[in-house]
Amino acid sequence: MKRNIYLKKKSLDEAKEVVSKMAGLIRLGKEPVPVVQAVGRVTAEPLFAKTSSPPFHCAAMDGIAVRAESTYGATEDAPKTLLVGKGVSFVNTGHPIPPGMNAVIMIEDVHQIDPERVEIREAAHPWQHVRSVGEDIVATEMVFPENHKLTSYDIGALLASGHREISVKKKPRVLILPTGSELIEPEEILLSEHSPAIVESNSYVLRSLVLEDGGEPIRHSIVKDDFSKIREALLKSYRESDLVLIIAGSSAGSEDYTRSIIEEDGEVHAHGISMMPGKPTLLGSYKDRPIIGIPGYPVSAIMAYEELVRPLLYRALHLTRPGRHKIHVLPIRKIPSKLGTEEFLRVNVGRVGNKCFASPLPRGSGIITSLTKADGILRIPSLSEGLDENEETEVELLKPVEEILNTVLMVGSHDLTLDLLANLMRKEYPPIFLSSHSVGSLGGILALKSGICHLAGLHLIDPDTGEYNFPYIKNYLEGMEVRVIHLVHREQGLIIRRKNPKGLKGLGDLLREDILFINRQKGSGTRILLDRELRDLSIDPVQIHGYEQEEFTHMAVASTVASGMADAGLGILSAARAMNLDFIPVAKERYDLVVPSFYFGEEKIQRLIATIRSEEFKEEVLRLGGYDVSRTGEELNF
8 A cells, every 4th residue: 555755854943934934824804802702812903992091080098088278287286177068078989089179088087076077187188099080091092902812801901991892803713624434433432332443532632722722623523534535524624714633644654645635735835743742743735724734643633733733823813822931850860862853751840859850751642641640841852862860951841830849759669549649639738749650669769869759669578588678778778867658568469361261370370381471660569579479489580471571550560461462460459450350369568658857847748648647548548459558657667
């Protein structure tokens, strides 16, 4: 089958220049809207005040309106008596000042002798506590220029200046056309239980982004991977839009038709962008409309939108694209990157001591949770081969700085109870967050030693003594004063398929030719436990099929078994239950949290410990199954 190739590949900077020129194809008209519905809209012409604000001299305080000259001479020792109705009028804030009067005395400075007389003990000066005509806005002055995006505050200014309806730019209409024979609509999920299908979500993400950026999204239903069907859908719908986004079909596959369709009635300006994720992006013009081919993988689609579609919409509206807050960070490990491609790496960020550290999230273009869980985006320039550990760089934050500063950064072994802990902390202590990174127990203890986290999660068994955690703490953290909080005892065992179709009974069966094993990564407590158990059984790991295949979490092991890609893997009972799998117990182990003493007294650490000790946390842990919480939250001495 014929495959496409990237004939017009461009750098990201070159692609942005193309987008800048494409914006000239978008010509937005005008439309009237009521001022009260105009927030977020862009003015289509300069707006001048129709009336002054305030429209008359008015009282700025509750009190009495007077002519200032009539109060001169009044003091504490020589108060003045004034007659109500004869040069004195009671007024409330905002009320017009009666003719001939030019000052207001606050009511608390007025002593009312009787209904007809008041006494004052201090003279007023002209225009005291009076808002003069046009103090805020003078009739005929410009309130807002053309191409101004209206805020909530601006609505008040427009109403105060006499506007009830204004002329704004029409919203850019964006046609979103998802393609793919493997896709189904969200409402068809129940119908697809017995057949493989992927729920189409990219168009709904793009739809929300277009709304956020002031556009009007028009979503087309899914079009199957068929040249004539995609072409027909485009021909029928493109006229109702100012910009067209075709999702998928812009890559180099045999069923990627976007480029060919555009070339029939338009021009391809760029096919392939040197960015990762987002390489398959296509830029072109179709008849008299700008058209962008959006990659099919979720993260690629979002990156293509943010780097190319969003600037196009803002340029069409004559607005400046808002920037994100940036902070300097240190990567917690070396990050290699492909030379010649600008990479957008999703990272978690936390401050430990007086430094901020960035921990990379999975790079896969199809892993949308790498964005939902990310604190920021770390850009690796195209001329760089990556970043060294502790090489200072910049991160664009996706979350408020305050959230980053209030994050507890945990590194170490994976456990399902950590998600429960993070959720309860958000529930009980909203300003404080837990960010945990699964790198294995040894990775956690080395992270503590390097000073790049607040605490580590360990379940390391000493192969010689059978003692948990303390031998490793003494060996690796010698000279560092730490506190140890017990989290849980948990059950480790073989995670196997439902109803045990291979008839596995224990670790000895891993030697069978028909058994494929999935392992945990080197340095994880589970891997160390497995190696110890195999040693005690005199089993050579080399003889186990799949021993060299690694995953980084218990859930990843369970998922691999559930998918049929492996027959067994060592993991915790709660992970097996979560995936509806069977379980063969092997050992019980102790999982502890290790905190350097100099962080122990910090408020966020104390609240984390309080959450661990709460009955609500223990009850939720027990519902997972496979855990003992009898000593949860206890500080252990060693």
